[in-house]
Amino acid sequence: MGVFRAVASRTAPGALSAALIVAVSALAGCGPADSGKDGSGGPAAVRLPPRHAGFDYQIGGSYPPPEGVRIVSRDRSGSPAPGLYNICYVNAFQAQPAERSSWPPDLLLRDAHGAVVIDEDWNEALLDLRTPAKRQRVARRVNRWVDGCAGKGFDAVEPDNYDSYTRSHGLLTAGDATAFMSLLSRHAHARHLAIAQKNTAELAGRRERAGLDFAVAEECGQYDECGVYAKAFDDRVVDIEYTDRGLRAALARWGDRLSIVRRDRNVSTPGSAEYVRKTR
Numbered sequence: 686m687g688v689f690r691a692v693a694s695r696t697a698p699g700a701l702s703a704a705l706i707v708a709v710s711a712l713a714g715c716g717p718a719d720s721g722k723d724g725s726g727g728p729a730a731v732r733l734p735p736r737h738a739g740f741d742y743q744i745g746g747s748y749p750p751p752e753g754v755r756i757v758s759r760d761r762s763g764s765p766a767p768g769l770y771n772i773c774y775v776n777a778f779q780a781q782p783a784e785r786s787s788w789p790p791d792l793l794l795r796d797a798h799g800a801v802v803i804d805e806d807w808n809e810a811l812l813d814l815r816t817p818a819k820r821q822r823v824a825r826r827v828n829r830w831v832d833g834c835a836g837k838g839f840d841a842v843e844p845d846n847y848d849s850y851t852r853s854h855g856l857l858t859a860g861d862a863t864a865f866m867s868l869l870s871r872h873a874h875a876r877h878l879a880i881a882q883k884n885t886a887e888l889a890g891r892r893e894r895a896g897l898d899f900a901v902a903e904e905c906g907q908y909d910e911c912g913v914y915a916k917a918f919d920d921r922v923v924d925i926e927y928t929d930r931g932l933r934a935a936l937a938r939w940g941d942r943l944s945i946v947r948r949d950r951n952v953s954t955p956g957s958a959e960y961v962r963k964t965r
Contacts, residue, residue, distance in 0.1 A: 748955055764838075771840050773831075779810060789822075802852075828869065841898070843880075859888060881897065882900045898921070904931050915942060922939075
């Protein structure tokens with residue numbers, strides 16, 4: 686489930702030396718012989734987030750990270766926090782209301798009557814990923830945003846709404862979502878960015894096919910899904926809880942393994958009446 690729809694460098698040399706530099710596969714579904722190759726056949730070294738590190742979710746607006754934070758996620762419109770591991774938020778599977786008119790009409794998912802299919806919670810149009818040709822066209826646009834994240838120096842990208850197929854009234858499939866994600870993964874890896882699976886616990890088993898490196902989970906403590914992500918991504922999981930109950934549940938079982946933070950649902954900035962950030 687997505688929580689906030691905002692529009693969001695490579696970390697300074699030597700920072701966070703504990704973070705692992707690994708070779709990852711840039712081609713979805715490739716075998717071991719293809720590991721560590723980008724789309725051009727060269728090495729695709731990406732830097733993964735550290736496990737069990739202080740984390741802050743700032744996609745609603747950037748501010749100086751609190752003491753102890755080593756990982757931060759910000760919207761693609763923002764900039765990385767110096768010296769930290771920085772994740773770039775991109776709304777990849779749906780069109781935000783302010784951007785809907787800029788999408789070609791045929792790339793907005795439409796039902797049998799020609800009406801655009803909408804995510805009612807956020808008033809966002811779903812993107813049409815039903816054919817390879819359309820997936821390529823949507824990916825070209827989203828990957829320009831990924832390029833922007835890389836150019837600013839982010840370490841990773843977080844494509845939101847991987848689960849939009851579940852809101853498509855049967856028009857999109859899990860296969861469509863995975864195939865599209867693999868296009869984003871290949872491009873992110875070629876730009877030396879790690880790429881996160883955002884939510885969508887039911888597709889965690891397709892991690893390698895989709896080319897994903899770690900997970901950004903919302904409320905995995907609340908919904909008892911943290912174990913699914915921890916197993917699939919070897920504990921490289923950052924979790925955002927939006928209730929005290931969810932935070933307690935996440936910390937009780939996963940507090941010594943995962944990166945967990947409690948935020949307010951609007952992911953607001955300090956000084957706002959809604960602002961909440963807790964780690965215990």
